[in-house]
Amino acid sequence: MATTLSSQTIRSVDVDPKAEAAVQMIDVHKWYGEFHVLRDINLNVRRGERIVICGPSGSGKSTMIRCINRLEEHQKGRIIVDGTELTNDLKRIDEVRRDVGMVFQHFNLFPHLTILENCTLAPIWVKKMPKKEAEEIAMHYLKRVKIPEQANKYPGQLSGGQQQRVAIARSLCMSPKIMLFDEPTSALDPEMVKEVLDTMVGLADEGMTMLCVTHEMGFARQVADRVIFMDYGQIVEMNTPDEFFRNPQHERTKLFLSQILH
């Protein structure tokens, strides 16, 4: 009893009073050994906001969003996710991960489990949901990503696009408040990019808070509230997609856009 009370009080202190913030990153720095990968990251993501992050490879985009669910540890600054500050406290990390879904470039489905088992695993073991209920929810989300008929197959039997949609459904089964996408279409065959992007657009339309590392500029134009451009571990430019693409300010941004928009 005493333990739950104390953790409650800590939480309430951490809640930022001034903002409806889903994610707050304040003066975040990170090093890999001597290498300074994230420098002075300040970012405030409102609930329901859709953010697209782009930048050259090695600029720290993935590292930044991976800090949000603590797949990477930041060494300086504060990260507050949905009112919970990320520290070394394992309990809080688990709490944050329960609320933050993540979709990876290489899907990271579990190859030894069927599609349905992939989707029900976390609800059953993390949320202690009864198996039947978890399966109903899983089927609901598999229908939403339009592959309910694949439920009893193994990931290896599906195409890349289907696998990525399963990965999205798997995250959604935990009913996350925030979704992170780490280059979700980069490993896909060209013919399969659209089906995944359509799923993501659908999610965005429902008001999910999304942080998405991607180079799909069409997607950015269509759904993003803000586009962030990163280079050398820093946020170089941040603007609404309209302004960002029409009128980039920083030299580096102009160069980058001229390289990718042809």
Next chain:
Amino acid sequence: MSTAVDIPRFVRAKQVEALPPPNLARGPIAWVRENLFSGPFNTILTLVVFYLLYVAVPPLVRFLFIDAVWTGTDRAACRADTGGSETGACWAFIWDKINYFIYGSYTVSERWRVDIFFALLAIGVAWLLWLRAPRRDLGAVYFFWIFPVVSYVLLTGGNADLGLRFWIGFAIFGALVIALFAFFAALLKTAMRPALIMGGGIVAVIGITLAVVDVDFGLAHVPTSLWGGILVTLLVATVGIVVSLPFGILLALGRRSKLPIVRMASVIFIEFVRGVPLITVLIMANTMLPLFLPGDMTVDRLLRPLIGTALFASAYMAEVVRGGLQAMPKGQYEGAMSLGLNYPQMMTLIILPQALRIVIPGIVNTFIGLFKDTSLVAIVGIFDLVKTIEASRIDPNWAAPTIGITGYAFAALFYFIFCFGMSRYSLGVERRLAAGQKR
């Protein structure tokens, strides 16, 4: 339907249907040509192998079966000077000594207990290894708890007579364990109830085990010095296999742990055990273990090599499992973590099932090695199968030229059946586990 290649424009009008392959590629003659005589080198190899088979197989068949002596009560049947046959195996000798090979010197009137042990072992192994068996979770409880306790009582006679002082000590120990669990629950800020249930469960399991061992079932005591033969071989192998897999997994996880003390302890244990021959481990377990224990405490002579082989196999198992863990892509860990699974869940549900599947060949290799290494316990005076054969071989009643070879042929057959069985089973499991996941 043919399409010229030099035309500049082409639009396919009709889909090409799938056709069966041409006949030349199939049939037994094609198979022989492709697999046995596909080139000069392969042809020579095939002929050499055929010649070696011709040289080796017929004499072996003649010795083991055609010229073999199947019946007889003493050496007369297997000696030429008394009218017997000397050119074939003397199976009559094996038949005469079979009880000694199976039970060693185990009290004759109590040997039914060993038979029950064999039957229980077979049930447990079948229950666990048959992948479609019903209630395999109960099978695990049976194999890892009920079966060992029952076997202990059956084989030794039970009735450990622990005494009141021991039970008072156990009560204190139990209270301490539960308190420890509660303490860790408070330390890690997790719920108290499951921790108390877990601690209580562990104490209860140990308590029930000890109580069963303590009860007098009226079975005569059979000291382990009388045990021998296949009984001991299977016992040492089973204990070694059952202990080495979980212990090896723990060591492998420990070696990859981020906590320096856990890692160091695992590395030191693994490298020390791997750096020492099994014979040394056995001799140390036999002669040095008693030196480290308090004076009034003795460890059974059979238990010492049992612990020795189990620890030895664990170190090897740990390295095999570590190989599997290292083959796991980082994405699997990240996928599991991003869903909020904690470390034990991630390991037991995601990482270990896949990692262990990768290293099934290595695991079975270690099991087979361990099974054959059990014959080394003879070095510390335990009468395993090979040792009982050694002892019978010099029996003057059976003094005949082919006795030694026959004995070892029997041992070879015994070890081959078990090792080949393990090997085939693992292949079957690999195929089955891979079936659903093929790309």
